[in-house]
Amino acid sequence: MKKVYDVLLARNEPKAEAFLDEVRGKNPLFICTIATTETAKIPGISAAGKYPEFTDYTPPADAELLLLGKCKCIKGVPVTPDGIPTPALITMSALRLADIPVMVASGGLKVKPFVPFLDLGGSAGRDIRTGSAVDDVEEVIQRATLAGEQLAKTADYLVIGESIPGGTTTALGVLCAMGVKAEGKVSSSMPQNPHDLKVKVVQAGLAAAGESCGSLAENPVRAVSCLGDPMMPAFAGLVIGGASQVPVLMAGGTQMAAVLAVVNALKPEVLCNVAIGTTRWVVSDRSSDLKGMIGEIADVPVLAADVDFGASRFEGLKAYEKGIVKEGVGAGGASIAAMAKLEGAVTKELLLKEIERNYALLMEKK
Amino acid sequence: MKKVYDVLLARNEPKAEAFLDEVRGKNPLFICTIATTETAKIPGISAAGKYPEFTDYTPPADAELLLLGKCKCIKGVPVTPDGIPTPALITMSALRLADIPVMVASGGLKVKPFVPFLDLGGSAGRDIRTGSAVDDVEEVIQRATLAGEQLAKTADYLVIGESIPGGTTTALGVLCAMGVKAEGKVSSSMPQNPHDLKVKVVQAGLAAAGESCGSLAENPVRAVSCLGDPMMPAFAGLVIGGASQVPVLMAGGTQMAAVLAVVNALKPEVLCNVAIGTTRWVVSDRSSDLKGMIGEIADVPVLAADVDFGASRFEGLKAYEKGIVKEGVGAGGASIAAMAKLEGAVTKELLLKEIERNYALLMEKK
Numbered sequence: 001m002k003k004v005y006d007v008l009l010a011r012n013e014p015k016a017e018a019f020l021d022e023v024r025g026k027n028p029l030f031i032c033t034i035a036t037t038e039t040a041k042i043p044g045i046s047a048a049g050k051y052p053e054f055t056d057y058t059p060p061a062d063a064e065l066l067l068l069g070k071c072k073c074i075k076g077v078p079v080t081p082d083g084i085p086t087p088a089l090i091t092m093s094a095l096r097l098a099d100i101p102v103m104v105a106s107g108g109l110k111v112k113p114f115v116p117f118l119d120l121g122g123s124a125g126r127d128i129r130t131g132s133a134v135d136d137v138e139e140v141i142q143r144a145t146l147a148g149e150q151l152a153k154t155a156d157y158l159v160i161g162e163s164i165p166g167g168t169t170t171a172l173g174v175l176c177a178m179g180v181k182a183e184g185k186v187s188s189s190m191p192q193n194p195h196d197l198k199v200k201v202v203q204a205g206l207a208a209a210g211e212s213c214g215s216l217a218e219n220p221v222r223a224v225s226c227l228g229d230p231m232m233p234a235f236a237g238l239v240i241g242g243a244s245q246v247p248v249l250m251a252g253g254t255q256m257a258a259v260l261a262v263v264n265a266l267k268p269e270v271l272c273n274v275a276i277g278t279t280r281w282v283v284s285d286r287s288s289d290l291k292g293m294i295g296e297i298a299d300v301p302v303l304a305a306d307v308d309f310g311a312s313r314f315e316g317l318k319a320y321e322k323g324i325v326k327e328g329v330g331a332g333g334a335s336i337a338a339m340a341k342l343e344g345a346v347t348k349e350l351l352l353k354e355i356e357r358n359y360a361l362l363m364e365k366k
Numbered sequence: 367m368k369k370v371y372d373v374l375l376a377r378n379e380p381k382a383e384a385f386l387d388e389v390r391g392k393n394p395l396f397i398c399t400i401a402t403t404e405t406a407k408i409p410g411i412s413a414a415g416k417y418p419e420f421t422d423y424t425p426p427a428d429a430e431l432l433l434l435g436k437c438k439c440i441k442g443v444p445v446t447p448d449g450i451p452t453p454a455l456i457t458m459s460a461l462r463l464a465d466i467p468v469m470v471a472s473g474g475l476k477v478k479p480f481v482p483f484l485d486l487g488g489s490a491g492r493d494i495r496t497g498s499a500v501d502d503v504e505e506v507i508q509r510a511t512l513a514g515e516q517l518a519k520t521a522d523y524l525v526i527g528e529s530i531p532g533g534t535t536t537a538l539g540v541l542c543a544m545g546v547k548a549e550g551k552v553s554s555s556m557p558q559n560p561h562d563l564k565v566k567v568v569q570a571g572l573a574a575a576g577e578s579c580g581s582l583a584e585n586p587v588r589a590v591s592c593l594g595d596p597m598m599p600a601f602a603g604l605v606i607g608g609a610s611q612v613p614v615l616m617a618g619g620t621q622m623a624a625v626l627a628v629v630n631a632l633k634p635e636v637l638c639n640v641a642i643g644t645t646r647w648v649v650s651d652r653s654s655d656l657k658g659m660i661g662e663i664a665d666v667p668v669l670a671a672d673v674d675f676g677a678s679r680f681e682g683l684k685a686y687e688k689g690i691v692k693e694g695v696g697a698g699g700a701s702i703a704a705m706a707k708l709e710g711a712v713t714k715e716l717l718l719k720e721i722e723r724n725y726a727l728l729m730e731k732k
Binding site: 105114 | 395
């Protein structure tokens with residue numbers, strides 16, 4: 001795989017290289033889209049929180065970490081049940097290294113962060129097994145589009161990330177409903193990807209909604225309303241509004257396939273301005289297939305930060321090499337943006353040092 | 367009064383000219399800080415709404431007008447009891463002429479706008495006669511400071527405006543409590559400035575809070591908590607965070623004196639980066655004294671857009687020349703920013719034409 005700086009050109013190499021070239025030395029704005037869904041509380045679905053009930057606190061705590069350098073709504077930082085720290089630690093370190101400004105946007109939350117956030121009019125999501133997962137999808141897309149248009153005027157380009165526990169299951173739901181072959185292809189924050197459980201949950205949701213695989217291929221708004229999560233309309237609207245004016249790096253793992261499917265169904269003409277930015281852990285994951293799903297939807301390039309925690313002195317970071325967490329809070333895209341802004345001066349070694357420094361500081365505080 | 371473009375250098379001419387010179391040709395971000403207070407519903411206090419109960423809708427409707435070019439939470443646009451349109455019409459026209467991006471920030475609202483807004487953690491304000499007007503002042507200042515710091519990284523400078531009916535009465539409250547001679551000096555959206563009524567309201571608030579004129583000179587947080595409104599902590603924090611990095615134009619009339627007093631008491635060192643931008647209607651108003659109050663607080667320059675609606679073909683706009691409305695929603699500062707960005711290509715004549723065009727369009731829609 002070809003590499004520029006410490007960025008892997010993981011899919012559609014010429015377009016990926018052209019995107020990186022276009023944003024080199026430029027000033028991005030990073031937007032973290034946060035939301036919650038009850039789907040995350042289904043036992044065995046998400047590792048983004050020490051216990052299922054804690055998943056309500058993970059997105060606001062991630063937002064606080066990005067803006068304050070520490071969490072306020074919880075002690076310490078969000079961790080998996082095994083104590084592995086949130087990828088927001090990577091995002092925060094990358095953004096601070098390159099002095100990239102951050103905005104937090106809420107798609108719908110159960111617990112609000114103790115930091116400023118853009119309210120896009122959404123509410124927290126329900127369990128997708130109800131078949132009625134998200135309210136006001138169209139209105140949130142419209143408001144987020146408006147926000148994306150304004151924010152695009154304040155930066156050379158946008159990097160948009162997400163934090164929503166349970167998000168790969170809702171991604172599978174929307175992809176299935178829209179007819180994208182996604183079974184066995186979405187990623188997981190756990191080393192053992194619970195594909196069977198996710199499929200069961202999605203099937204229950206489709207049945208409750210009176211829909212079937214592919215029945216909503218032309219109706220992305222209903223697909224998200226029935227089987228998605230509140231991050232999706234916020235994220236999709238920001239992409240639509242932003243990419244109508246400037247390049248947009250969609251920063252995330254396999255959840256980006258679901259958002260891309262929504263954007264592609266609503267406004268395909270903006271996709272010439274769009275790339276996906278993720279981590280090496282996602283593109284080299286054998287239990288999921290981001291690139292395969294993207295190929296089914298639209299020919300957008302995929303870039304991956306060549307992060308490597310194998311040499312870390314912290315067990316909590318080393319665990320990332322075992323396939324735990326992998327991505328989230330735009331960690332890969334933020335790393336790519338930092339490398340691009342400083343034209344390679346941010347290397348993966350420098351990034352790991354900064355992450356370790358911040359991790360140590362946060363563990364002391366705790 | 368010396369003029370550069372159609373901008374009057376109304377106070378501290380050398381500093382005013384230097385500020386204008388610094389922002390010439392630069393790209394600002396306009397932030398509209400909206401909030402509501404029950405104080406606006408005291409009969410005779412505010413003209414920012416057809417009836418006192420309507421004042422809850424004026425700030426969200428103003429925000430919608432800026433972002434959408436029309437209102438959603440009300441029909442038509444906010445008007446005074448005599449049908450004179452909101453100054454947001456001026457702001458929107460100026461920002462669109464110069465393609466200046468807009469963000470809306472809420473300090474605390476009873477009615478939320480149907481557009482994206484930055485939530486700073488505040489709540490709607492109570493009647494200041496209770497002596498307990500605003501909750502969580504310190505927390506909102508902290509969050510707004512954080513937002514100001516991030517937003518300052520996305521623009522060459524910030525222009526911050528406000529929309530809060532009843533705001534000159536709460537300004538009088540905070541100024542009195544902080545020992546600034548403000549009696550008879552705050553402005554009014556009505557042609558007959560009800561100074562006596564405002565003083566009575568403030569005296570009732572001081573008594574209820576167990577405070578007296580000047581007793582809170584060293585305690586701006588308590589002054590706002592007892593006698594202010596929720597726009598103030600949001601606005602003050604944005605100024606503190608923003609002006610620590612870039613120039614900030616505080617866009618408003620006599621309410622800016624109260625915000626300036628708060629900023630001056632909390633973080634005077636940022637004031638070297640601050641100017642006040644208003645309208646000719648405010649600086650030439652004989653029933654108020656913005657410049658006099660500023661002089662008592664800190665030596666910041668005042669600029670005034672030399673707007674003139676005398677030749678307008680619309681009675682609703684001509685009324686501005688009779689001293690109705692005068693300022694609001696950052697109308698003066700937005701006009702100055704548009705003139706400065708395009709280095710004089712936006713003249714007062716061109717601005718009036720654009721305002722008339724938008725006014726005609728909005729009246730048709732209605």
